[in-house]
Amino acid sequence: MADGYIVQAGSSKGKRFLSAHAALFGDVPDALLVERDKSRDAVQEQLERANADFELTARAPEAVEQGYESDVFDERAETCVECQACTRVCPTCHCFYLYDTKQQDYFGKMKMWDSCMRVGYAAVAGGGNPRQLLGDRLRHRLMHKFVYFMERYGVDMCVGCGRCVDAEAGDVDIRVVLKRLSDELTDKGKAVAKRAK
Ligand code: SF4
Numbered sequence: 137m138a139d140g141y142i143v144q145a146g147s148s149k150g151k152r153f154l155s156a157h158a159a160l161f162g163d164v165p166d167a168l169l170v171e172r173d174k175s176r177d178a179v180q181e182q183l184e185r186a187n188a189d190f191e192l193t194a195r196a197p198e199a200v201e202q203g204y205e206s207d208v209f210d211e212r213a214e215t216c217v218e219c220q221a222c223t224r225v226c227p228t229c230h231c232f233y234l235y236d237t238k239q240q241d242y243f244g245k246m247k248m249w250d251s252c253m254r255v256g257y258a259a260v261a262g263g264g265n266p267r268q269l270l271g272d273r274l275r276h277r278l279m280h281k282f283v284y285f286m287e288r289y290g291v292d293m294c295v296g297c298g299r300c301v302d303a304e305a306g307d308v309d310i311r312v313v314l315k316r317l318s319d320e321l322t323d324k325g326k327a328v329a330k331r332a333k
């Protein structure tokens with residue numbers, strides 16, 4: 137911003153930090169607040185324009201869970217090149233694997249960042265792999281983000297940043313998948329309502 141930054145605490149820890157260092161901060165001038173609101177409105181407008189074609193008619197967690205058997209996962213994953221970029225840039229993806237390694241004078245256990253879009257991710261000892269197909273991996277990625285995490289923690293695991301869309305190498309846009317699942321769920325609902333009449 138033109139005349140500095142606005143600092144706002146987002147947690148009790150942040151509030152404690154701000155009050156412990158209150159001498160470093162001054163009152164926010166009104167002009168700065170106006171500038172902030174203008175910037176937020178501009179971003180909001182840009183977001184709405186960019187996502188106008190992807191408005192969901194159902195909630196994402198329901199659409200993904202109810203769409204478990206949908207063909208959309210296999211269809212959209214057809215162009216996936218397994219580069220894993222979607223999961224590497226995602227701010228909420230956090231899966232890892234542990235790897236034992238023998239060095240010259242010690243044995244090390246390495247913790248490595250992993251990706252559920254990688255073929256070996258779900259492989260188990262003995263050679264089995266429940267998610268060999270790319271479509272199954274795409275489904276799992278969405279199930280984890282929108283269903284399993286929601287069940288466990290009450291929030292979904294997508295902040296809507298769009299990084300996975302920007303990083304896409306294989307034209308597998310998460311918005312397209314969600315829109316299709318949402319439309320399929322809405323159509324199912326309409327069909328049920330029709331039968332009930
Ligand atoms: S970024 Fe696209 S192409 Fe790469 S693994 Fe993810 S879905 Fe597949």
Ligand code: SF4
Pocket residue numbers: 222225226227228229281293294295296297298299300301310
């Ligand atoms: S839009 Fe969602 S899934 Fe994609 S990178 Fe951002 S948080 Fe991750």
